[in-house]
Amino acid sequence: MYLEQLHLKNFRNYTHASLQFSKHVNIFIGNNAHGKTNLLESIYFLALARSHRTNKDNELILFNKKNAYISGDLFLRGQKVALEIMLSDRGKQAKSNHLERKKLSDYIGTMNVIMFAPEDLELVKGSPAIRRNFIDRELGQMDKIYLYHVSQYQQILKLRNEYLKQLRQKKAHDTLYLDILTEQLAAEGAEVLARRLVFTHQLEKWAQPILADISRQKETLAINYQSSLPSSEALLENEEENTITMALNEAFLNAYRKIQAKEIEQGTTTIGPHRDDLSFFVNGQNVQNFGSQGQQRTTSLSVKLAEIELMKEQTGEYPILLLDDVLSELDDQRQTHLLYSIQKKVQTFLTTTSIEGVHTKLLQSPKLFEIENGQILSENYLEKGQIREKR
Amino acid sequence: MYYPEPLSKLMDSFMKLPGIGEKTAARLAFYVVSMREEDVTHFARHLISAKRDLNYCKICGNLTAQEICSVCSDTSRDRSLILVVEHPKDVIAMEKIQEYHGFYHVLGGVLSPVEGTGPEDINVPSLLKRLQNEEVTEVILAMNANVEGEATATYLSRLIKPAGIKVTRLAHGLSVGSDIEYANEVTLMKAIEGRTEI
Ligand SMILES: Nc1ncnc2c1ncn2[C@@H]1O[C@H](COP(=O)(O)OP(=O)(O)OP(=O)(O)O)[C@@H](O)[C@H]1O
Ligand SMILES: [Mg+2]
Numbered sequence: 071m072y073l074e075q076l077h078l079k080n081f082r083n084y085t086h087a088s089l090q091f092s093k094h095v096n097i098f099i100g101n102n103a104h105g106k107t108n109l110l111e112s113i114y115f116l117a118l119a120r121s122h123r124t125n126k127d128n129e130l131i132l133f134n135k136k137n138a139y140i141s142g143d144l145f146l147r148g149q150k151v152a153l154e155i156m157l158s159d160r161g162k163q164a165k166s167n168h169l170e171r172k173k174l175s176d177y178i179g180t181m182n183v184i185m186f187a188p189e190d191l192e193l194v195k196g197s198p199a200i201r202r203n204f205i206d207r208e209l210g211q212m213d214k215i216y217l218y219h220v221s222q223y224q225q226i227l228k229l230r231n232e233y234l235k236q237l238r239q240k241k242a243h244d245t246l247y248l249d250i251l252t253e254q255l256a257a258e259g260a261e262v263l264a265r266r267l268v269f270t271h272q273l274e275k276w277a278q279p280i281l282a283d284i285s286r287q288k289e290t291l292a293i294n295y296q297s298s299l300p301s302s303e304a305l306l307e308n309e310e311e312n313t314i315t316m317a318l319n320e321a322f323l324n325a326y327r328k329i330q331a332k333e334i335e336q337g338t339t340t341i342g343p344h345r346d347d348l349s350f351f352v353n354g355q356n357v358q359n360f361g362s363q364g365q366q367r368t369t370s371l372s373v374k375l376a377e378i379e380l381m382k383e384q385t386g387e388y389p390i391l392l393l394d395d396v397l398s399e400l401d402d403q404r405q406t407h408l409l410y411s412i413q414k415k416v417q418t419f420l421t422t423t424s425i426e427g428v429h430t431k432l433l434q435s436p437k438l439f440e441i442e443n444g445q446i447l448s449e450n451y452l453e454k455g456q457i458r459e460k461r
Numbered sequence: 462m463y464y465p466e467p468l469s470k471l472m473d474s475f476m477k478l479p480g481i482g483e484k485t486a487a488r489l490a491f492y493v494v495s496m497r498e499e500d501v502t503h504f505a506r507h508l509i510s511a512k513r514d515l516n517y518c519k520i521c522g523n524l525t526a527q528e529i530c531s532v533c534s535d536t537s538r539d540r541s542l543i544l545v546v547e548h549p550k551d552v553i554a555m556e557k558i559q560e561y562h563g564f565y566h567v568l569g570g571v572l573s574p575v576e577g578t579g580p581e582d583i584n585v586p587s588l589l590k591r592l593q594n595e596e597v598t599e600v601i602l603a604m605n606a607n608v609e610g611e612a613t614a615t616y617l618s619r620l621i622k623p624a625g626i627k628v629t630r631l632a633h634g635l636s637v638g639s640d641i642e643y644a645n646e647v648t649l650m651k652a653i654e655g656r657t658e659i
């Protein structure tokens with residue numbers, strides 16, 4: 071898929087902007103704080119109806135304005151799909167193919183994007199919540215049913231935690247109601263966990279050859295899903311695909327039964343997907359604890375690149391790749407690998423403050439947009455060697 | 462310029478209603494001033510009467526101007542069926558389709574630890590008492606299909622089933638997370654036909 075054009079009105083520091091994109095690589099170049107990330111954010115927003123860096127939609131509207139408007143033409147399997155989102159202080163209205171989608175979940179999923187920002191280099195190093203968010207976001211884009219189960223799970227979890235607290239404080243006594251919440255939580259937890267386990271295996275499958283390649287076959291990668299439910303990995307190996315969810319449901323029920331007294335004492339739910347994590351191993355060692363900075367970066371990069379392939383496998387189309395300031399963070403070899411693997415198949419948008427940090431000679435005539443203070447100063451295709459002459 | 466005091470007081474009252482902000486309140490208040498005096502008097506009287514003359518039915522918990530509501534006092538209805546709903550407005554939605562001829566029980570809410578609502582805070586005890594005395598053979602649960610509604614329905618079915626009464630759940634046809642109030646009549650009818658035992 072690729073985005074052919076983008077129109078912005080009152081989005082961040084853009085009063086008006088219209089851009090025509092290359093199917094391949096598009097480069098936003100400009101000094102700090104002039105609006106490069108804002109452009110990537112608007113593309114991300116057009117795809118997912120939310121920002122990658124804030125939960126407050128209001129921040130996206132140009133200061134002192136009431137509405138923002140983002141629209142674009144996406145090409146998907148040779149068909150044009152018009153996407154548009156109106157954003158105001160009262161909420162947002164999304165249309166695809168000129169039809170309003172009342173539920174945002176019906177809108178999301180047409181356009182797939184993967185964002186890679188310097189923070190993502192933290193995927194390996196950061197807190198477990200970062201990795202859970204990563205799974206929810208990426209899996210949610212490919213699988214709407216997953217999103218539904220995650221949201222059900224979270225609602226039940228909130229009720230159950232509150233009720234456990236009341237049982238602890240002896241404000242409530244009825245364990246029948248706890249049993250019911252436990253059954254509902256186990257059922258949704260099983261749906262979420264089953265999908266996450268499968269996702270992790272697929273991610274590993276795609277990331278392994280990528281890491282091997284970047285490290286010139288010196289390193290091997292393993293990705294493990296660390297479940298708070300004992301022995302869930304073993305279940306995955308022994309069960310048929312259609313009985314995994316049932317087996318996990320059963321396992322959750324048993325586990326909750328065993329620790330019921332303890333959970334009441336603590337007043338909170340201690341087992342479930344909300345307590346899980348991912349671990350990355352390079353040559354058998356946990357990269358989070360023992361990896362060098364370089365290994366941590368290479369692992370993050372491999373995972374991101376694996377996601378591109380995974381999404382292609384799941385949806386039949388390559389997603390759109392958004393690279394915010396990451397090229398300058400990668401050494402020559404990693405950058406070469408990245409640019410080489412997206413070449414020609416993935417429409418890419420990248421930001422940079424200077425073209426020197428980008429191996430443009432690896433790119434087939436990228437399109438360059440010069441950004442200054444919320445305006446597009448110029449847009450043109452770069453032919454080979456042109457950059458050198460310009461500077 | 463400020464609103465004259467009687468007008469701003471009226472606006473303040475309108476703003477106590479759900480979904481009404483200052484702009485709408487001002488528009489409504491100005492409109493009231495332009496209405497005929499007789500209509501305004503009626504309006505005020507109806508407001509007070511709606512509050513003062515209504516209470517909850519002693520049997521089913523529905524809103525009524527009598528002690529016992531019109532459904533509960535209708536002897537031609539099927540005494541073997543009780544349909545359990547969250548709110549009085551759900552009774553009205555159900556009565557509109559004229560497909561259901563049993564009795565109702567209005568909980569006045571759902572179980573919710575977050576809201577601090579337990580079984581004693583909604584009409585669960587009165588429902589269980591009714592089931593002991595009456596010749597009911599089937600209880601139909603028609604809570605909304607959200608997380609709290611599901612948990613409440615399951616809770617009730619666990620309490621009722623041991624008494625040998627059939628329990629069915631009105632869920633099919635209602636979209637997930639939807640409120641009964643908004644379901645259109647066709648889906649409600651399908652929902653009644655497709656009720657399932659739980
Ligand atoms: N709602 C808004 N209305 C107007 N301007 C805004 C709004 N939100 C952010 N900005 C402005 O946008 C600019 C930041 O843009 P952006 O984050 O895209 O910078 P950048 O070009 O990516 O910079 P860097 O190279 O430092 O990452 C800031 O000048 C900020 O004041
Ligand atoms: Mg930036």
Ligand SMILES: [Zn+2]
Pocket residue numbers: 518519520521522523529530531532533534
């Ligand atoms: Zn009654």
